[in-house]
Amino acid sequence: MKKYAYNEITTKQFIFFIYKTQIGVGILTMPRTLGEAAGTDAWISILFGYVIALAASCLIILIMSKHPEDTLYDLLPRYFGKWIGNGLSLIFILYCAIAAGLAILSSVFIERMWIVPDSSAFLLIVLFMIPVYTVTRNGLRVLGRYAEFVYLGTVWMYPLLLFSLKESHWLNLLPIAKDGWVPIVSAVKLTVLPFLGFEMAFILYPFLQNKKAAYKGIIIANSISLAVYLLIEILASIFFSPTEVTEYFWPTLILLKRIELPFIERFEIVFLSFYFLVLSMTVIPYLFTAVFGTSQLMGKQDHRVHLRWYTGIFLLIAFFYNPSYTSLDRLLTAWGKYGIFFAYAFPVCLWGYIAVFQWFKRRRFP
């Protein structure tokens, strides 16, 4: 029996889901963080990061394809037994819940700083939770549609960055690898972070209508993200001078300042408002994964009850805890480390464990 047949998603939805989870707050500050580490050669680091992310994503699909009807939460108890398996699931859930929370906090922080500096952060968080709740309370099928809508509704935003070309100097990119390869390689650990989001495949895989297209889908999703990151990184490298880029906190938004229209000024305000759509599509997948996980662990079909709990707890935390940017940044860095573990190291370990597990099994029952 197919457990998740009712909530099937198409390959298109799978691609947009993963791609939109990957694109988040990170790209607004990316030129700065990468610029600090690798200067104008950061785009090469992004390519390396992409290759690593691709390898990890394909490994995830490889693991999942062994039991095509299982999500990660079904898979872990199967290999590790009930207690350890569920324990591992719980850690993954915690990771996703924290990811969702941090994504909301940092979204609110940016929007508040740029657009409505006078509003209370807590009220904004409450406001943010309304659409997030509206979407997340539905099944994965609706989330897939939301991913499609977010893609279609925000696809116009990236070409707008090209306005900055008016004042850029392609020569900034040359010479390639001017400081040698060491900074480029050391920046790779920063570039794997923006690709976080493909670990959603752990949950999405059993819902996929056409499982044969899973590899194709995840490769396309990573490639679209790569294109966006390369676009932004290269535009920033040729627009700013190598030292200037590290001076701006949100260099990507500065790129938008070049847009001059006769009827509208300060276009980044409009841009950033609409960017909420993109940000919400980072929050929602993680939140859903966490909510879905706890509901599965407790054997509940309806995940809405847990969603209400999560929302309530989250709002309670947000009410008492209002982080400054530095502490938020510290939290994000810490979370990034866990992210690297869950998205990159975890699949490798899992795959290794499964290989050994099956080898033993075959030995024992030839």
Added chain:
Amino acid sequence: MEPKQITDKLVENIEHLRSLFTHTPDLIIHPVPLKTGQHGVLVYLEGLVDKLSINDHILHPLIYEGNAKTPPRNAVPNGGKTTSASRWSDVEAGLFQGKSALFLEGQPHAVLFDTAGWPQRAIEEPQVESTLKGAHQGFTETASQNIAMVRRYIANRNLKIKQLTVGRRSQTRVYLLYLEDVTHPEVIREMQGRIEKIDIDAVINTGELEQLIEDNPYSPFPQYKVTERPDVAVSHLLQGRAALVVDNSPGVLIGPMVFVSFLQALDDYSTRWMVASFVRLLRFTGLLIGIFLPALYIAAISFHFEILPISLLMSIGESRARVPLPPLMEALLMELTLEMLREAGIRLPSPVGQTVGIVGGIVVGQAAVQAGIVSNIMVIVVSLTAIASFILPDQNMAASIRLIRFPMMLLSAWFGMIGIVIGLTTLVGHLIAAETLGLPYSSPLAPARFGDWKDTFIRIPLQKMLNRPQSAHPVQSTRQSPSAKNRGDDK
């Protein structure tokens, strides 16, 4: 105990009939001395029957013609269906449907003749749905006539009709029309199931039935289309949807609908494709303006005046200099006035209706600005919004759009642009989660069906439209044979 069966004694039957229908002056009990010597009684409800046909085709042959050999039911030349009933409940139901019942001495059943002929309206052009190029006839209040109008368009035996009854007291007859080889069987099963589940005393018109069978009563958007035009109904039938003809109501209900189909009109297909595409895009623009323009205005002047160029900001400032109200109050005041004007215009008799226009236009529009209560720009914004919402072809959808504008205005007054985007996201979240009859309401945008896009924002030439839209999941998707595609290229 009340007898359920008709007895063979005529006098008892008449007695029972009189006890059933007390205080019913329009019940006619007409003794008929048959030529064969039998005694009979003809019963009908005056006003629901065609008296001429009773005189000529029932009474006359029974009294003056016929012989003992032919049973009376065959003696009567009548075009409609003639049945016999032996239960009182059937007789009762028949009488209310405009049938006349013949009771004969010695026979334990009544013969029901179809003599229906109640007062009805002539076929006219529907007033609420105007068209430039479509047919100028509209549905009436008689279901059989409405079905006939649909049949004239589709001369095909695959047009199936399911007869259902709704309402314990009203016994309203409801007909479910669909194309058997096109419409998805699940859609029909779902719709029929929902109608059969209704247990209510009466349904007065289609609008009531619509709400009883819709998926989400808490949605601001209409989930079915109600049309008074046969050509519109037929066009939807051909797209794989089902139509529900409700007796006593000129509105025919169509489902399952998707959001974008409320922005399409039948005229789009009969005008040239470039013009039609332009109009379609205009409607989508109108939709966005109708929901967001007042909210954007409020957000721009109360939060983000820095996004406005300085010259525009100056002229807005000048126009607002004398206005004592904050932008939200100003906008609400004007929007509510406009809604009142619109509502006042609907139900007023047309001679008085003109006054509303004059009072609204001159007093509110001009005087309010001169008095410094509202600004010029606000009047422009409100008028634009009104015009934008009036170009939506479906009245139900236009009403929903007008309603959504208010929460958007509140959100933008509290949170600026962020509020608007949050509102948009919540709206979208609601739309993509909505389903009608098990099919996604937001198709073909999400789930994205790019094949359907050629008939969504634009309308491509008819020669290229080979398939039916997928939004209603039709079983048979081919609509036009591909060979027709090349017709335009022939020399």
